[in-house]
Amino acid sequence: MNKLTKMIVVLSVIGLVSGGILSLMYQWAEPKIKVNQIKANDAAVFQVVPGTVKYKQISDKDLTYFECYGQRGEKTGTAILCQGNGYQGVIKMMVGVNADFSKFTGMIVLEQVETPGLGAKIAEGAFTAQFKGLASKPPIEYVKSAKPSKLNQIEAITGATISSRAVVNIINKTVQQWQQAK
Amino acid sequence: MAASKVKRGYLTEYLKGLWDENPVFRQLLGMCPTLAVTTSTINGLSMGLATTFVLVCSSTIVSLIRKLIPDQVRIASFIVVIATFVTMADLFLKGIFPDISKALGPFVPLIVVNCIILGRAEVFASKNDPAKSFVDALGMGSGFVVALTVLGTIREIFGTGSLFGLVNFEPWVIMILPGGAFITLGLLIGLLNYLKEKTGQQQAAPACLPVDSQAEVN
Amino acid sequence: MDLLLIFISAAIVNNFVLSMFLGICPFLGVSNKLEKALSMGLATTFVMVLAAMVTWLINNLILVPFGLPFLQYVSFIIVIASLVQFVEMFIKKTSPALYRSLGIFLPLITTNCAILGLALLAALREYNFLQSVTFGLAAGVGFTLALCIMAGIREELDLAPVPEHFKGAPITLIIAGLLALAFMGFAGLISG
Numbered sequence: 001m002n003k004l005t006k007m008i009v010v011l012s013v014i015g016l017v018s019g020g021i022l023s024l025m026y027q028w029a030e031p032k033i034k035v036n037q038i039k040a041n042d043a044a045v046f047q048v049v050p051g052t053v054k055y056k057q058i059s060d061k062d063l064t065y066f067e068c069y070g071q072r073g074e075k076t077g078t079a080i081l082c083q084g085n086g087y088q089g090v091i092k093m094m095v096g097v098n099a100d101f102s103k104f105t106g107m108i109v110l111e112q113v114e115t116p117g118l119g120a121k122i123a124e125g126a127f128t129a130q131f132k133g134l135a136s137k138p139p140i141e142y143v144k145s146a147k148p149s150k151l152n153q154i155e156a157i158t159g160a161t162i163s164s165r166a167v168v169n170i171i172n173k174t175v176q177q178w179q180q181a182k
Numbered sequence: 183m184a185a186s187k188v189k190r191g192y193l194t195e196y197l198k199g200l201w202d203e204n205p206v207f208r209q210l211l212g213m214c215p216t217l218a219v220t221t222s223t224i225n226g227l228s229m230g231l232a233t234t235f236v237l238v239c240s241s242t243i244v245s246l247i248r249k250l251i252p253d254q255v256r257i258a259s260f261i262v263v264i265a266t267f268v269t270m271a272d273l274f275l276k277g278i279f280p281d282i283s284k285a286l287g288p289f290v291p292l293i294v295v296n297c298i299i300l301g302r303a304e305v306f307a308s309k310n311d312p313a314k315s316f317v318d319a320l321g322m323g324s325g326f327v328v329a330l331t332v333l334g335t336i337r338e339i340f341g342t343g344s345l346f347g348l349v350n351f352e353p354w355v356i357m358i359l360p361g362g363a364f365i366t367l368g369l370l371i372g373l374l375n376y377l378k379e380k381t382g383q384q385q386a387a388p389a390c391l392p393v394d395s396q397a398e399v400n
Numbered sequence: 401m402d403l404l405l406i407f408i409s410a411a412i413v414n415n416f417v418l419s420m421f422l423g424i425c426p427f428l429g430v431s432n433k434l435e436k437a438l439s440m441g442l443a444t445t446f447v448m449v450l451a452a453m454v455t456w457l458i459n460n461l462i463l464v465p466f467g468l469p470f471l472q473y474v475s476f477i478i479v480i481a482s483l484v485q486f487v488e489m490f491i492k493k494t495s496p497a498l499y500r501s502l503g504i505f506l507p508l509i510t511t512n513c514a515i516l517g518l519a520l521l522a523a524l525r526e527y528n529f530l531q532s533v534t535f536g537l538a539a540g541v542g543f544t545l546a547l548c549i550m551a552g553i554r555e556e557l558d559l560a561p562v563p564e565h566f567k568g569a570p571i572t573l574i575i576a577g578l579l580a581l582a583f584m585g586f587a588g589l590i591s592g
Contacts, residue, residue, distance in 0.1 A: 007252045014247075014259050018266040018474060025270050026470040032277035040280065087587055089414065113414075115587065116221065117341065117355035210428060210569050214513045218421035257510075261481055265474040273470065288520050291473050295513040297425055360419045361580035368566075368573030375565040 048096030048106035049077040060181050063174070068096075075099045080178050084170035087162045089113040091122070095171055097136055101179075107131035107171070119163030127164075130154040131171075139172040192317045199321025205298045206329035207374050212298040215289050216330060217363040221341065226334025227327065228282045232275065232290060234323025236267045237299050241307040241319035248308045260303045261294070268293045298322060336366055403534045406527075410538035413587055416514050417546035418580040423514030427547060428572055437551035438544065439498055443491065445540025447483055447509055448518055452536025454479050455519035456529055476519045477510075484510045514543055549579060 045066050046052050052068040066079040077098045084091060092111040097104055109123035121127055134140060135151035142156045142164055143149070156164035205211045215233065220226040240263050251259045272290045275283040283290065293299070302322055307315040339345055341362070343353030356362040416422045423444070430440045455476050463472055488506045492499045499506070509515065518539045522532040553575055562571050 003252060003254075007255045010251055011255050011258060011262075014262050015474075018262055019471060022266060022269050022470045022474070025273050029273035029277040033273075033280075036276070036280040089409070115355075115584070116358040117353060211425070213424035213428065214421050217424060257507075258478065258481060261477050261510075262474055265477050269470055269473050272473070288517060288524065291520050292422075292513045292517055294473055294477050295510075295516050356581070359581070359584065360421065361577040361584070363421070364573045364577030364580055366577075368570040368577065371573065372563070372566040372570035375570070379565070 044094040044108055044110060045079040045096075047108055048094050049079050049098075050096075050105060051076045052079075055079065063177055063181055065178055077105055078178070080174055082170050082174040084166065084173065086112060086122075086166040086170075087114050087119050087160075091163075091166060091170060093167070093171065095131070095175070097175070101136055103136050104131050104134040109167075114160070114163045118157070119160040121157045121160060122163050122167050127154075127157055136175070139176070140168050142168050192314070195314060195317045196321040196324070199318070199323070199325040200328065201325070203322075204325040204329060205322050206326060207371055209298075210371075211301060212296045212326060213367075214292065215296060216333065217360075217367060219286055219289050220330055220334040220337055220363065221358050222338040223331060223334045224282075225285050226330035226332075228275075228279075229286055229289065230323070230327030230330040232271050232286075233293050233296060233298070233326055234320070235271055236264060236293050236296075237302060237323045237326075238316060238319040239267045240264045240299060241302050241315045242312050244303045245307040245310060245312040245315035256308065257300075257304070260300060260308075264299050264303070265294045298326060333363075333367060333370065336370075337362060403531065406531055406534050407538040407541075410535055411542040411545065412583070415542045415546055415583050416517070416539050417543055418576065418583045420517070422517040423512050423543055426509075426512055427543075427550065427576070428569060431547055431550040431572070432554050434548060434551040434555060437547040441540070441544025441547045443487060443506065444509055444512065444514070444543055445537070447480070447487055448515055448536045448540040448543075449533060450483050450487075450536075451480050451515050451519055452522060452532045453529075454483065456522065456527070456532040459523050460529075472520075472523065473516075476516060480515050480519070481510045514539060546579070550576065 045055050045068060049055075049066075049068040051070045053071055055066040055068045057064065057066050064081040066081075068076045068079060070076045077096055078101075079094055079096045082093045082095050090111065091109065091114070093107060093109050095104060096106040107128050109128065112120065112123055114120045114122060130148070131140075131154065134154065138152055141150070141153045142161075143153050144156050144161060145158060146155065148155055154164075154168070199205065201208075203209060206213070206216050212233070215229050219229045240260070243263050244260055247259075268291060271293070272283070275286070275290060302315075302319055306318050310318070337357045340354045341357035343351050354362070357366065410416065414420055417424065417427050426440060426444070431437050458475055458479060459472065463469060463475065484507065487509070488499075491506065518536055522535050527535060550572070554572065557571065557575075566574075
């Protein structure tokens with residue numbers, strides 16, 4: 001066997017073995033990964049719209065939202081996927097509104113790359129909890145270093161006003177889009 | 183006699199990775215994941231373990247097939263072997279530990295280009311028998327785990343301003359920022375250089391370990 | 401506008417070296433002389449742009465249509481390794497002097513995680529072809545920028561009284577930390 005043939009044979013064998021092993025491994029892992037993704041989405045939707053047991057995903061151009069239903073099939077609200085640019089990169093959130101769209105029922109941050117220790121606080125409970133029970137009309141406003149005085153206000157994080165403002169803007173914009181779309 | 187010598191040989195092969203040839207602190211290899219994922223102890227530890235898994239598997243396989251691979255396609259073959267194990271590790275993490283997989287982000291696939299792994303395959307596994315390569319890889323992997331865990335712990339303690347919940351102080355935000363990663367590692371390596379010199383002068387004994395292992399390698 | 405955003409984000413705000421920790425090995429290894437840093441940066445940028453194009457084609461024309469996402473890492477790294485080989489041969493032919501000065505670091509571009517990282521991130525963010533190429537170019541420019549700034553500082557550093565145990569890697573890392581902090585100042589740029 002000359003050198004070139006040997007090289008080609010060895011590389012092809014290694015490639016084939018690697019491909020074979022990986023495709024087996026993938027068949028094992030793929031369903032688990034799918035389940036994990038669904039689980040993560042379930043957890044997010046159930047958390048922002050309390051009382052939900054099942055939901056229906058609706059995708060409309062850039063907009064993705066989930067119509068939520070409770071135990072007896074009654075409508076519990078809608079979970080809306082909100083996405084936009086923050087201070088350092090994309091922020092992705094799930095926001096819940098109640099069935100008659102009078103108030104927000106919850107908000108969690110799914111993905112963010114804001115500055116750790118400052119902007120990243122937007123993902124923490126102390127900030128996200130402010131959205132629970134917030135009036136949904138007029139659009140959300142933020143106040144700096146003061147307690148919110150109106151029903152549609154939240155307090156921005158000290159030292160991370162830009163991140164806080166980005167969150168508010170992204171939510172307002174997406175919710176408005178959703179209202180026009182539905 | 184021969185048996186005991188072999189045993190010690192394995193032990194020194196293992197130990198050199200922990201300290202004398204520690205991949206991070208002494209050889210400055212695998213810097214990217216070292217700096218990027220060590221924002222907390224658990225991230226550092228899981229990254230270290232994933233890397234060790236890939237390192238041990240690929241070193242062993244490379245050593246097993248070392249005589250079959252023509253010299254010219256050596257590197258290409260090593261890379262394919264490594265990439266295969268990395269994909270396996272990645273699929274495993276995504277399937278079983280989705281949270282850890284998400285925290286480590288693109289740094290799991292980037293284990294492929296971790297210089298430690300290709301370095302060990304090229305320098306050690308392609309010249310030694312599988313058993314020895316296995317031990318060598320395990321040692322290097324452990325050294326990597328230790329380095330990442332130490333760095334992760336230091337950054338977590340200062341960055342969150344809490345010493346395992348016992349003592350609380352104002353968090354040093356810089357420690358979890360990218361800049362903090364560089365600075366902490368720089369200070370740590372400087373400190374270890376200093377310690378190394380101090381202990382090196384006081385006791386000559388540990389110095390014979392690497393010499394011994396060198397002899398065995400050659 | 402979209403492309404400009406990708407460019408600024410990858411080159412400056414989320415600089416590959418200083419905020420994403422990609423390509424640290426050459427950053428520490430080749431950053432002692434400005435001239436060397438510049439050639440290394442350019443060679444890497446060249447490979448990055450090519451890699452961004454080729455990996456995009458492979459991912460979108462082969463891997464995705466045939467449902468083979470699990471072969472992504474293996475195929476990407478093979479493409480990158482071959483590209484580096486190609487660039488190495490090219491430089492050896494055209495500029496032997498440059499080839500000698502870059503020495504061992506040329507083949508090391510293969511294990512430069514910035515390049516694989518670039519290919520993976522572009523695939524993950526589902527960039528289109530043009531966006532991928534822009535991303536590749538920007539990453540290269542950012543890498544070159546970081547490398548050159550570092551080399552400039554280190555040339556001056558030769559004259560500074562650095563404590564014995566901090567010479568070499570430790571002081572370089574600490575400076576890199578300060579640079580990373582400085583680059584954070586650009587962070588607000590993309591929120592516009």
